[in-house]
Amino acid sequence: MWMIEIPAFVPFFIGALLVALTRGMLRGVIMIVIPIASAVHLWMIPESIHLQFSLFDYHLIPYRVDKLSLMFGYVFHLAALMGIIYSLHLRDSMQQVAAMMYIGSGLGAVFAGDLLTLFIFWELLALTSVFLIWARRTQRSYASGMRYLVIQVLSGVILLAGTLFYFTENNTLEFGYIGLDSVAGWLVFIAFGIKCAFPMVHNWLTDAYAEATVTGTVFLSAFTTKVAVYALARAFPGTELLVYIGAAMTCFPIFFAVIENDLRRVLAYSLINQVGFMVVGIGIGTALAINGAVSHAFNDVIFKGLLFMSMGAVLHMTGRINGSELGGLYKTMPKTTILCIIGAASISAFPLFSGFVSKSMIMSAAIEEGFDWIWLILLFASAGVFHHAGIKIPYFAFFAHDCGIRANDPPKNMLLAMAIAASLCIAIGIYPQGLYALLPYDTGYNPYDASHVLAQTQLLFFSALAFVWLNLKGLYPPELRATNLDFDWIYRRALPTVLQNMFTIIWQIDRTLRQEVKLKLTICLTYIAEKNNRLSNLLSRNYPSGSMAMWVAIMLATYLFLSFIQ
Amino acid sequence: MEDKKKYLFDHPKNIKRALYLLYSCCILLFILDFVIPRDVSHGWESLWGFYPIYGFISCVVLVRVATWMRTFLRREEDYYDNEGMDDGAISHNDDVKNSKDIGDHHVDD
Numbered sequence: 001m002w003m004i005e006i007p008a009f010v011p012f013f014i015g016a017l018l019v020a021l022t023r024g025m026l027r028g029v030i031m032i033v034i035p036i037a038s039a040v041h042l043w044m045i046p047e048s049i050h051l052q053f054s055l056f057d058y059h060l061i062p063y064r065v066d067k068l069s070l071m072f073g074y075v076f077h078l079a080a081l082m083g084i085i086y087s088l089h090l091r092d093s094m095q096q097v098a099a100m101m102y103i104g105s106g107l108g109a110v111f112a113g114d115l116l117t118l119f120i121f122w123e124l125l126a127l128t129s130v131f132l133i134w135a136r137r138t139q140r141s142y143a144s145g146m147r148y149l150v151i152q153v154l155s156g157v158i159l160l161a162g163t164l165f166y167f168t169e170n171n172t173l174e175f176g177y178i179g180l181d182s183v184a185g186w187l188v189f190i191a192f193g194i195k196c197a198f199p200m201v202h203n204w205l206t207d208a209y210a211e212a213t214v215t216g217t218v219f220l221s222a223f224t225t226k227v228a229v230y231a232l233a234r235a236f237p238g239t240e241l242l243v244y245i246g247a248a249m250t251c252f253p254i255f256f257a258v259i260e261n262d263l264r265r266v267l268a269y270s271l272i273n274q275v276g277f278m279v280v281g282i283g284i285g286t287a288l289a290i291n292g293a294v295s296h297a298f299n300d301v302i303f304k305g306l307l308f309m310s311m312g313a314v315l316h317m318t319g320r321i322n323g324s325e326l327g328g329l330y331k332t333m334p335k336t337t338i339l340c341i342i343g344a345a346s347i348s349a350f351p352l353f354s355g356f357v358s359k360s361m362i363m364s365a366a367i368e369e370g371f372d373w374i375w376l377i378l379l380f381a382s383a384g385v386f387h388h389a390g391i392k393i394p395y396f397a398f399f400a401h402d403c404g405i406r407a408n409d410p411p412k413n414m415l416l417a418m419a420i421a422a423s424l425c426i427a428i429g430i431y432p433q434g435l436y437a438l439l440p441y442d443t444g445y446n447p448y449d450a451s452h453v454l455a456q457t458q459l460l461f462f463s464a465l466a467f468v469w470l471n472l473k474g475l476y477p478p479e480l481r482a483t484n485l486d487f488d489w490i491y492r493r494a495l496p497t498v499l500q501n502m503f504t505i506i507w508q509i510d511r512t513l514r515q516e517v518k519l520k521l522t523i524c525l526t527y528i529a530e531k532n533n534r535l536s537n538l539l540s541r542n543y544p545s546g547s548m549a550m551w552v553a554i555m556l557a558t559y560l561f562l563s564f565i566q
Numbered sequence: 567m568e569d570k571k572k573y574l575f576d577h578p579k580n581i582k583r584a585l586y587l588l589y590s591c592c593i594l595l596f597i598l599d600f601v602i603p604r605d606v607s608h609g610w611e612s613l614w615g616f617y618p619i620y621g622f623i624s625c626v627v628l629v630r631v632a633t634w635m636r637t638f639l640r641r642e643e644d645y646y647d648n649e650g651m652d653d654g655a656i657s658h659n660d661d662v663k664n665s666k667d668i669g670d671h672h673v674d675d
Contacts, residue, residue, distance in 0.1 A: 140647070254628060254632075255628065255631060255632045255635055256632075256635075258628060258629060258632035258633075259632050259633070259635065259636045259639070259640075330573070330574070330575075331571075331573040364607075367607050367608055368607070372608060375608065376610075379620060379624075380620075380624045380628075383620070383621045383624045383625055383628070384624065384625070384628050387625050387628060387629070399575065449605070450602050450603075450604065451602075451604035451605045451606075454595070454598060454599070454602055454604065454617075455604070455611070455617045456617075457595055458595045458596070458598075458599065458617040458618045458621065459617045459618070459620065459621035460621065461588070461591055461592050461595055461618075461621075462592060462595075462617070462618040462619070462621035462622040462625075463621045463622070463624075463625045464588060465588065465589075465592050465622060466621070466622045466623075466625035466626050466629075467625065468585065468588065469626075470625075470626065470629055475629065475630075475633075476629060477629065477632065477633045477636060480636075480640070481643045482636075482640045482641065482642065482643055483640075483641045483642065483643055483644075483645040483646060484636070484639045484640060484641070485639045485640075485641060486639075492646055493646075
């Protein structure tokens with residue numbers, strides 16, 4: 001049946017076109033119907049369906065369905081639906097069309113069966129999502145979007161180079177396990193790493209997600225990094241290097257998150273921290289670890305979306321997002337407060353919330369495979385994530401000192417989207433078997449045994465105790481209006497300054513050299529001219545050289561004339 | 567906008583109650599450590615009160631280190647906003663600089 005072979009991205013690309021052509025209610029209906037219809041379609045198709053054709057020498061598979069890609073396909077549909085409901089109040093064609101295209105590109109990338117198709121969607125992800133940043137229409141968001149685009153496109157170019165190398169080495173483009181034993185492998189790894197926000201190439205994320213629009217960030221947080229996690233899970237499972245990179249990713253952002261003032265940027269840092277857990281899982285590479293990584297990606301899309309939605313609601317209603325300017329909002333935004341706390345509990349992996357049932361798999365896998373130190377680091381990061389995302393976000397936005405703002409709860413569509421996400425967080429936490437049934441491997445894992453639950457609860461409650469103690473002692477760093485330097489300082493400040501100074505010096509040297517050469521040349525020319533002068537004086541003392549030329553011309557003309565007469 | 571209504575945490579008594587609730591939960595969890603037998607997969611887990619102590623200490627370390635990091639990472643809020651505005655000599659070697667000249671007004675959404 002031909003219907004089955006429609007790739008998942010097609011409905012969204014058609015949807016983008018329809019959205020561009022319609023207005024008002026109709027547009028809203030179309031935007032809601034498309035992800036629902038597409039999800040039902042995806043639910044019905046059998047696994048292992050392929051769509052393939054040959055283009056020149058290349059055998060392309062633009063649509064391939066298996067358990068791993070289906071998992072991401074499902075959660076992308078959920079994220080799409082939540083994001084669309086959350087943004088229903090918008091009257092901004094640019095954002096709405098870009099969002100539909102962006103969702104489609106994400107789906108295209110996870111169902112791509114070959115590297116060339118992956119590359120195309122990889123670049124489309126960048127090109128479509130940047131409009132969600134620019135749609136804020138401020139000078140900062142413009143500059144930030146530019147930096148985002150440069151880095152994302154760079155990642156795509158490296159992926160293309162890797163793809164071409166891979167083709168010449170293996171004579172196939174099929175997207176499967178790649179590994180790190182060739183140049184192609186490394187190039188593809190770096191390309192994935194950039195999109196996955198590996199340490200030192202992570203700043204596009206913290207930079208752009210805090211500058212994008214209220215609704216744009218909700219979409220952004222769901223797709224780009226998860227596509228990269230999916231790609232790593234397919235191409236580099238069991239690569240030990242990933243364990244160490246992932247461990248670094250879980251740790252360093254939490255320090256920045258503690259001192260960051262912009263609450264959406266705090267969430268961006270904690271997004272890197274969560275992706276770190278997934279990367280560790282992929283690096284360990286056992287069935288349990290991969291299951292953990294994939295299910296954590298699934299849950300992260302939902303709870304991180306919920307947290308970004310709640311902070312978006314705060315920004316939308318108050319126009320502020322800095323911790324130093326907020327506080328006491330629980331008084332008039334009680335629903336948002338409760339929904340935000342559910343998201344915070346989920347990301348902190350409280351038992352009975354979604355984060356717990358997936359993160360504990362990665363932790364168990366780490367200890368089973370003998371990564372003891374990594375396990376300790378992950379434990380530290382778990383306590384840390386509770387500290388900055390679980391406590392700091394709700395505390396500084398909704399409690400802390402009263403900032404005097406009396407904003408109401410956001411519009412109904414925003415609340416509905418958050419409520420859907422919150423119910424999913426709790427549902428998955430209470431009934432994890434539903435999620436486990438979708439996973440690529442069957443490991444029979446049960447997160448709810450007494451030791452696990454007790455250990456995690458103790459860790460979290462004593463982290464909370466530490467927060468209270470630090471706060472009462474006045475040791476907790478206050479929220480300050482400030483910019484904190486991060487790695488992007490290298491390319492935003494250091495490199496431009498160095499280049500600027502370098503060019504100044506080069507141009508100075510250039511100018512001096514030029515003057516020197518000009519001087520030498522003038523001297524030389526004067527010398528030759530003098531010589532020439534002297535020479536011409538010698539040969540034509542009495543006759544100017546002009547008359548000489550004229551007489552030669554006359555002689556030649558006479559000669560020509562005579563030759564005609566003959 | 568003056569709001570005379572008293573809310574939940576405007577009463578210091580309620581804050582105290584919440585804190586006492588937290589303290590008692592912590593004490594209870596600490597005691598449970600000795601009551602519930604646990605499967606140990608790492609040597610350290612069998613240590614006396616490993617998880618509570620590790621959780622508490624790592625948070626304190628996290629916050630102290632982050633506070634210390636602030637001493638050398640902190641800059642004024644508009645640090646990056648005047649990128650490239652302080653020089654007239656070279657204006658074509660990076661795009662960030664050029665982008666600053668395009669619009670002077672901010673349109674907040």
